[in-house]
Amino acid sequence: MTTFTAINLIKRPQSGVIDSSIFDVVEKQIPTIAPGQVLVKQNYMSLDPAMFGWMSSDTNSYIPPVALGDVMRSSGIGEVTVSNHPDFVVGDRVMGMMGWQEYFVSDGEGLNKVTAPLPDESILSVFALPGLTAVQGLFNVGKPKKGETLIVTGAAGSVGSIVGQLAKAEGLRVIGVVGSQEKADWIINELGFDAAINYKTDDLDAQLAAAAPDGIDLFFENTGGPIQHLIFDRINAHGRVVVCGLIADYHNEVPAAGPSWLNIIKRRITVQGFTMPDHFHQVPELLEKLTPYVMAGKIKHRTHLLNGLTSAIDGLNLFSTGANKGKLIVKL
Numbered sequence: 001m002t003t004f005t006a007i008n009l010i011k012r013p014q015s016g017v018i019d020s021s022i023f024d025v026v027e028k029q030i031p032t033i034a035p036g037q038v039l040v041k042q043n044y045m046s047l048d049p050a051m052f053g054w055m056s057s058d059t060n061s062y063i064p065p066v067a068l069g070d071v072m073r074s075s076g077i078g079e080v081t082v083s084n085h086p087d088f089v090v091g092d093r094v095m096g097m098m099g100w101q102e103y104f105v106s107d108g109e110g111l112n113k114v115t116a117p118l119p120d121e122s123i124l125s126v127f128a129l130p131g132l133t134a135v136q137g138l139f140n141v142g143k144p145k146k147g148e149t150l151i152v153t154g155a156a157g158s159v160g161s162i163v164g165q166l167a168k169a170e171g172l173r174v175i176g177v178v179g180s181q182e183k184a185d186w187i188i189n190e191l192g193f194d195a196a197i198n199y200k201t202d203d204l205d206a207q208l209a210a211a212a213p214d215g216i217d218l219f220f221e222n223t224g225g226p227i228q229h230l231i232f233d234r235i236n237a238h239g240r241v242v243v244c245g246l247i248a249d250y251h252n253e254v255p256a257a258g259p260s261w262l263n264i265i266k267r268r269i270t271v272q273g274f275t276m277p278d279h280f281h282q283v284p285e286l287l288e289k290l291t292p293y294v295m296a297g298k299i300k301h302r303t304h305l306l307n308g309l310t311s312a313i314d315g316l317n318l319f320s321t322g323a324n325k326g327k328l329i330v331k332l
C-alpha cells in the first residue's frame with residue numbers, strides 16, 4: 001500500500017452540527033521518512049468530547065484550535081513500521097497525538113512506548129486520557145476522604161465511571177448521574193456505585209435528597225446541565241467541586257449560567273477547573289497511582305468501538321446524544 005487516508009478539518013461546526021461538510025477526507029502518499037523520524041501505523045484512535053473545543057475558533061483556551069485545513073487532532077495507539085530514530089525500532093507499540101489519519105510521521109516528541117500487556121482498546125479506555133483525568137481530578141484536585149459523599153456526572157462515561165470506582169475503592173459513598181436507565185443499572189450493578197440518578201427523569205431534587213441524605217462533599221462535574229444547580233445547593237460546608245467537563249454547554253453559543261457564588265462563601269466551597277495538558281509531565285506518577293486499582297480488579301470499563309477512519313465523523317455525535325456506551329474508540 002502506498003497511500004493512506006486522512007481527515008482534515010475544513011470548517012468550524014455551526015450550532016453543534018458535526019457532519020461530513022466540515023471535514024475533507026483525503027488520500028495521501030505514505031511519506032519517506034527523514035533521519036530522526038519514525039513512521040507509525042495507527043491502529044486505534046480515541047474520540048473525545050474535547051474535540052468539540054478543538055474544532056471551535058476559541059483561541060483563549062488551554063490549547064489552540066485545530067487550524068482549518070489541518071488533520072483533525074486526536075490521540076491514538078499504533079505500531080512503528082519504519083524507524084530512522086535511535087530510540088524506536090520497527091514493531092514498537094506507541095501512543096501519542098496522531099490525528100485522524102492511518103499513518104503518522106513523528107520525530108519522537110510526545111510519542112510514548114506502550115509496554116503494558118493489555119489490548120490497545122484497554123490502554124486507550126483506562127491508561128490513557130480517561131484514567132489519567134480521573135486520577136488527577138479526583139485525587140489531586142478533589143482530595144477525597146473516606147466516608148465522604150461524592151457525586152459524579154457523566155457517571156457511565158469513560159472518565160466518570162473511573163472516578164466513581166476509584167472513589168468507591170477509597171471508601172466514599174458514590175452517586176452517579178447518567179442519562180438512561182441502562183447506564184444507571186450498569187453503574188450500580190456492574191461498577192458498584194451506591195446510587196444512580198437519571199437526569200432525564202423527574203423530581204431530581206427529591207432523588208438527590210434520597211441518594212445523599214448527608215449532603216455532598218465532593219462534586220465531580222463532567223457535564224453541566226440543569227442538575228448542576230440542584231447538586232450545588234446540596235454541597236456541605238468545605239465541599240469541593242472538581243470542574244472537569246461541561247459537555248451540555250459545548251455546542252451553546254452562550255453557556256448556561258452557573259450556580260450563585262453566595263453558597264461558595266456561606267459553605268466555604270472550593271471550585272476548581274483543570275485540564276490534562278497541564279499535567280502531562282506527571283503521567284508516570286498518575287499511572288503509578290492508577291495501576292494498583294486496576295491490578296486489584298477495582299476498575300471495570302467498557303469500550304464502544306467504531307470501525308474505519310470515516311466513522312469518526314458521525315461518531316462524534318454519539319457524545320451529544322449519549323448513545324456512546326463507554327470509551328469511544330475508532331478501529332483503523
Ligand SMILES: NC(=O)c1ccc[n+]([C@@H]2O[C@H](COP(=O)([O-])OP(=O)(O)OC[C@H]3O[C@@H](n4cnc5c(N)ncnc54)[C@H](OP(=O)(O)O)[C@@H]3O)[C@@H](O)[C@H]2O)c1
Binds near residue numbers: 048157183326
Ligand atoms: N478536563 C480535562 O482535562 C478533561 C479530560 C477528559 C475529559 N474531559 C471532560 O470530561 C467529560 C466526560 O468525558 P468522557 O470522555 O468521559 O465522555 P463520556 O462521558 O464517555 O461521553 C460523554 C457523555 O456525556 C453525557 N452527555 C452528553 N450531553 C449531555 C448533556 N446535555 N447533559 C448531561 N450529560 C450529557 C452523555 O452521557 P449520558 O447518556 O449519561 O447523558 C455522553 O455519553 C467531558 O465533558 C469531557 O470534555 C475533561
